[in-house]
Amino acid sequence: MTHPHAPGLWPQSTDLIDGALHLGGTPVTALADTFGTPSYVLDVPGLRARAAHYRAAFTDAFAPAEVQVYYAGKAFLSTAVARWVHAEGLRIDTASAGELTTALAAGIDGRDIGLHGNNKSRDEIDLALEHGVGRIVIDSLPEIELVAQRAAARGVRAPVMVRVTTGVHAGGHDFIATAHEDQKFGLSLAGGAAMTALERILELPELELLGLHSHIGSQILDADGFAAAAAALLGLRADLAARTGHMVTELDLGGGYGIAYTPEETAVDVVAVASSLAHACRSECERLGTPMPAFSFEPGRAIVGPSMITLYKVGTVKSVQLDGGSRLYVSVDGGMSDNIRPALYGAAYHAELASRASDAPGVAARVVGKHCESGDIVVRDVELPADVRAGDLLAVPATGAYGRSMASQYNLLPRPGVVAVGDGAPREIVRRETLQDLLALDLG
Ligand SMILES: Cc1ncc(COP(=O)(O)O)c(C=O)c1O
Numbered sequence: 001m002t003h004p005h006a007p008g009l010w011p012q013s014t015d016l017i018d019g020a021l022h023l024g025g026t027p028v029t030a031l032a033d034t035f036g037t038p039s040y041v042l043d044v045p046g047l048r049a050r051a052a053h054y055r056a057a058f059t060d061a062f063a064p065a066e067v068q069v070y071y072a073g074k075a076f077l078s079t080a081v082a083r084w085v086h087a088e089g090l091r092i093d094t095a096s097a098g099e100l101t102t103a104l105a106a107g108i109d110g111r112d113i114g115l116h117g118n119n120k121s122r123d124e125i126d127l128a129l130e131h132g133v134g135r136i137v138i139d140s141l142p143e144i145e146l147v148a149q150r151a152a153a154r155g156v157r158a159p160v161m162v163r164v165t166t167g168v169h170a171g172g173h174d175f176i177a178t179a180h181e182d183q184k185f186g187l188s189l190a191g192g193a194a195m196t197a198l199e200r201i202l203e204l205p206e207l208e209l210l211g212l213h214s215h216i217g218s219q220i221l222d223a224d225g226f227a228a229a230a231a232a233l234l235g236l237r238a239d240l241a242a243r244t245g246h247m248v249t250e251l252d253l254g255g256g257y258g259i260a261y262t263p264e265e266t267a268v269d270v271v272a273v274a275s276s277l278a279h280a281c282r283s284e285c286e287r288l289g290t291p292m293p294a295f296s297f298e299p300g301r302a303i304v305g306p307s308m309i310t311l312y313k314v315g316t317v318k319s320v321q322l323d324g325g326s327r328l329y330v331s332v333d334g335g336m337s338d339n340i341r342p343a344l345y346g347a348a349y350h351a352e353l354a355s356r357a358s359d360a361p362g363v364a365a366r367v368v369g370k371h372c373e374s375g376d377i378v379v380r381d382v383e384l385p386a387d388v389r390a391g392d393l394l395a396v397p398a399t400g401a402y403g404r405s406m407a408s409q410y411n412l413l414p415r416p417g418v419v420a421v422g423d424g425a426p427r428e429i430v431r432r433e434t435l436q437d438l439l440a441l442d443l444g
């Protein structure tokens, strides 16, 4: 199998034949003809392999402690994706009624689903209780009373965890760091709100306290933060046991495992990280004189991110003269509506000419979208062949996480579909929106 440049960035089934990119054995030119552009293309065997790899990495590292891996559906969720990752032994983490409904529509048993959210509505809590979700992760003090009240109304006991703000600052961008004090998620360890929450939950017969949760941020490439957060949770667990005699049985250490978006980046090595994290947890438990708990994890980006690419068609190509050089502006038929991450986080991506070979020399290029914003950048800096022209296809790797899930209809562009390859004939698992779909919401 021949890979395009930057081999580490492309989904498992990617091949390069006569200069044309293939995914799951199908040339992208054929995918574009059948499904149109832009399209997200999901490599199903790659997705499943990543899910299995993450599950095995945590399970092996923490054995004999029990481990569950939840796929964080916020990264990208559809019923097919929920079924594929569930078939690999992962459960599903949801953060809204929409994600929960999608996981349920996939046929996932409520017990294999978790519900998160810093502002869950009563309806969302009711939906979770109705379907017997395995855990509701409590994010505030008022939510404790609300969940207890809704559980009482239904005559059930709600299994809950408490999301703890550990004070660990990690993550690729300030907007995606979630465990420092000055942000909206969780209950503070240092400020005492976490302990208050835990003691209150233990008083309420409608609530079953499963354990403690920490999610420190996203796109984390340096593993130290995970161990620091785990140590903080283990300490809180020991303190709670000393105060109340209740030793919680599970720690959820969240997601956040970083991936490579450009040839210069290296993804987290989950086997190495899981093994050093397990070692740190064992030592900390020994030091505290407490038994090892069960563990759970919630990777999203690392499962689906590298499993998907976006396929765009090139339109206008413009050379812009700059001091000491020029830059080729290559406009494609999507942009910030299908990938907001460059505009929102300054995220870097990579792109390659995907529909043909070219011997033309590489030139400094910027791939831009078709929206009415100069910040509508798909790939800020990339080298492309000088002869790139209208009608060519460009492929951008690693767009599976927070691409389609954060897509908008800005400028009333219909959102692209998601095409699955490598699982029988290529097919759309989320269909492309049409102009009629846009008008269907317009009530005149
Ligand atoms: C609570 C929680 N769990 C899991 C995730 C998934 O994170 P990632 O996609 O970085 O693995 C997030 C998002 O950052 C989150 O907020």
Ligand SMILES: N[C@@H](CCCC[NH3+])C(=O)O
Pocket: 074, 176, 218, 219, 341, 401, 402, 406
């Ligand atoms: N949406 C973010 C990550 C947030 C993760 C959810 N807590 C991203 O694209 O990187």
